[in-house]
Amino acid sequence: MSIKNGLFSSESVSEGHPDKLADRISDRILDAFLERDPNARVACETMLADQCVVIAGEFKTKRIEDFQAVRETAVALVREVLEDTGYDEAATGIDPNRCEVQVRFNRQSQDINQGVDRRDGVLGAGDQGLMFGYACNDTPELMPAPIMFAHRLMRRQAEVRKDGTIPWLQPDAKAQVTFRYVNGMPTEIEAIVLSTQHSDEVELGDLKQSVLEHIINPIVPDDMRSNAFRTLINPTGRFVTGGPKGDVGLTGRKIIVDTYGGSAPHGGGAFSGKDPSKVDRSAAYMARFLAKQVVARGWATRAQVQLAYAIGIAEPVSFVVETFGTERDAQMDATQELSAEFDLRPEGIIAMLGLNRPIYYPTAAYGHFGRSDLQLPWEDI
Incomplete structure (x- = not known):
């Protein structure tokens, strides 16, 4: 960003x-x-x-x-x-x-298939495309603060819905978080927009009070709120019909929610429903892993990784690390260091991260990155 x-x-x-x-x-x-x-x-x-x-x-x-x-x-x-x-x-x-x-x-x-499961035994990339990974020191998870707080609000909405704290909540919801940045660092939250589906019998005022008390307040502490802090809760006034009754749902239409909330570029390929031979998924996970290594090792405070592949070819056609001038040692080439340390072919990525396992269903909500509630191999240091 x-x-x-x-x-x-x-x-x-x-x-x-x-x-x-x-x-x-x-x-x-x-x-x-x-x-x-x-x-x-x-x-x-x-x-x-x-x-x-x-x-x-x-x-x-x-x-x-x-x-x-x-x-x-x-x-x-x-x-x-x-x-x-x-x-x-x-x-x-x-x-x-x-x-x-x-x-x-x-x-x-x-x-x-003939380009993926090749006759020479090498696993080729399942498609052409480009993938991005990102990490920064905004949060302990090395993720941008706005997307992390938006995810936390949505997880909290699910918690109070399921445990009965707010009995009239329904499953469909959205949250949007606006941070103020000063000198490249998030300093305070300016606004929260939260829309949640609800049952028909609740009054809007009661809903807003409950959402503020049980969802927003536990997630957004007072010392993170700007002087102009405001909340917009169900701004249309009514959200009873939701889910597939209210709007068509399609796989892969929330790729920015799944990644970095717009803080980093996106190559365009979605994750869900794809096995790890599809580099849209596996290489994006690897790019996140590599970007996280750069920041966690203290090489830089912000890192963006791009990988690109050709269908049927194992070696990436490009790989680059960008640190936006935040690197500790200007003489060190992070791209070269990581290239020498890690196998960036699909087979190497799958083996190192253990991606041939049924671990994907829990990732399909609340983001694929920065997850402390799941043991995801691409989040390891």
Whole structure:
């Protein structure tokens, strides 16, 4: 992020947001494949609209029985995710027991597979593309402050919804946090925007008071609030209809929420529903890992990593580390140091980070980076 002095905002969404529902379903299908075949090739997309869920994609497993088994259980997995998220009726969200679920699974194209599972035994990149990783000293997690606080607000919304503290909350929600930066560092919070789905019987004033008391106040301490601090809670005044009833959900439509909240560039490729041979996912995780090493080792206070690949080719076509003038030693070449230390081919990334495991479903809400609640290998130092 190039801002030095001024305001910067980031957004997060809840696990019940329709796009996040789609991500969660796609990653639940991915995990089901990896449970049976760690080397499965998975590209799963989900769309939700009103009372209909469509899951589609291309898949390859060593045994045809594993493909068939996941396809046969896919409908049950979808309903499980919807119920786990907190939806229970059609009028204002989606009914997990009665909604229509369509399954459109295909076998992976041989044209793609021949470039990934190459005859020479080398794992080629599953697609062309560019990926970014980022780390900074804004927070202990080495993440930008605005996105971390937005995620915390959304996690808190889920907590007080599920434990009954605010009984009229429903699963769909969004939070936006605006920080003031001075000399490149976040100093105070200027504004919180939080919209949450709710049941019909609650009055707007009661909802705003409860959200302020039980969600915002526990997350945003007084000493972080500017003199002009303000909250905008459900600014439209009513948010009863939500989830797929209120808006169509699609896999991969919240890529900025998933990463750095706009504080760093994004290569454009989404994560959810993709196995780690797809460098959109695995190389983005590796880029975060590398950027975090730069900051954690004290080489710089801010680091951005870019990787780029060609489909079917193992070696990256480019790799660069940018430290924005915050490096401790101007003579040290971080790109060269990391290139010599780490294997940046897909097979090397997958092996080092242990990505052929069913670890993805929990990442599909509240961000893929800076997570202290999950043991994610790309967050290791």
